[in-house]
Amino acid sequence: xxxxxxxxxxxxxxxxxxxxxxxxxxxxxxxxxxxxxxxxxxxxxxxxxxxxxxxxxxxxxxxxxxxxxxxxxxxxxxxxxxxxxxxxxxxxxxxxxxxxxxxxxxxxxxxxxxxxxxxxxxxxxxxxxxxxxxxxxxxxxxxxxxxxxxxxxxxxxxxxxxxxxxxxxxxxxxxxxxxxxx
Numbered sequence: 753x754x755x756x757x758x759x760x761x762x763x764x765x766x767x768x769x770x771x772x773x774x775x776x777x778x779x780x781x782x783x784x785x786x787x788x789x790x791x792x793x794x795x796x797x798x799x800x801x802x803x804x805x806x807x808x809x810x811x812x813x814x815x816x817x818x819x820x821x822x823x824x825x826x827x828x829x830x831x832x833x834x835x836x837x838x839x840x841x842x843x844x845x846x847x848x849x850x851x852x853x854x855x856x857x858x859x860x861x862x863x864x865x866x867x868x869x870x871x872x873x874x875x876x877x878x879x880x881x882x883x884x885x886x887x888x889x890x891x892x893x894x895x896x897x898x899x900x901x902x903x904x905x906x907x908x909x910x911x912x913x914x915x916x917x918x919x920x921x922x923x924x925x926x927x928x929x930x931x932x933x934x
Contacts, residue, residue: 755800799823806830892926
């Protein structure tokens, strides 16, 4: 289930959108009336879609968009006159009022899928190491193996443990081992 935050200045508008989404198989994780509440909700959830109006009680959508975490998408629902000439960031989509229910539902479906794809892509990028990074890790393992009589699996496990203990990435830990033993 995708995390959805509904944020409108008027509680009544937010509840109306929540009701529409619930009738179409979505569940709103949070309903907010201010940007501060919305940002707090995003911290709690980690990823998802924010459905909001042009103006909230303490900020407008563009201020909220500036603080949007990378795993969130924003859907702004506003009148065309308010959005005329607005340049939207990559993770912000706009739907004009009056709004058709089908447009809302299909847009949220697409945005939710985009959030999931983006998370998977970033995870895969983190996992995949470049040839240079692999070379550094292998060099650090070779140092540990020759100077401390470790096997390759022991050296690798040692690097992983040091990496976790110090809160650094495996490549950085390998660089530290190399720099200490040069």
